[in-house]
Amino acid sequence: MLPVDSLYEIKNPIDLDIIYNxxxxxxxxxxNDDTSHKQESNAFKRYKEFRVHEQKMGLGIGQETNTIRTADEVTIEKESYLFALEEHLQDFLIRNLTTIKKHxxxxxxxxxxxxxxxxxxVGPIDILTIDEKGDFYVFETKLSKGMDRALGQLLRYMGWVKINLAKDKNVYGIIVANKMDEKIKYAVEVTPNISLCEYEMKFDINFLDKM
Structure with missing residues (x-):
């Protein structure tokens, strides 16, 4: 057993293969995985793919490569890969909206x-939801940097929803990211209709009691 509290701490794809097997x-x-249409195993595999990609770019545990890339090339590739992961995050949030217990x-x-x-x-809204009162909740998901831009996008989307969909109903915004910086926390202090949520990549393995 590896001495870690979370799967997210494991960066070596070989170790991840051992755990998965x-x-x-x-x-x-x-x-259980078969019953859930491979949801758990697919999430595990996507996480391993992320760590493999991280290694190739020299962002993980370290791997020598003969290919020399410019900083711009690495940034573009990293952001392209994070965009794919962001879509997985959106799918997860949509499937688990009930975990947002306040609403x-x-x-x-x-x-x-x-x-x-x-x-x-004004652009595509990541996730647009509605509650039992008819109030709208606009989600902006973020995996990479750029929190100030995320806030600007969210406010733009909220304004569009208010004018075109919500009318007399309320519109709220939620930014979801792995880690919030201090700047965004100060900004939302004066924007009462916007909330911040941090997510944590975690994969727990629990043995079941036998029948």
């Missing part, structure tokens, strides 16, 4: 479009 060898876990949210639908990447005249 041990986990999948347990019949109860494998059965009973559901994905907004207008008969033609659903609330993921909801198209507007």
């Amino acid at each position: 041990n986990w999948y060898a347990v019949p109860e876990f494998r059965q 009973k949210l559901k994905l907004f639908e207008d008969g033609e479009r659903r609330g993921k990447e909801y198209p507007t005249e």
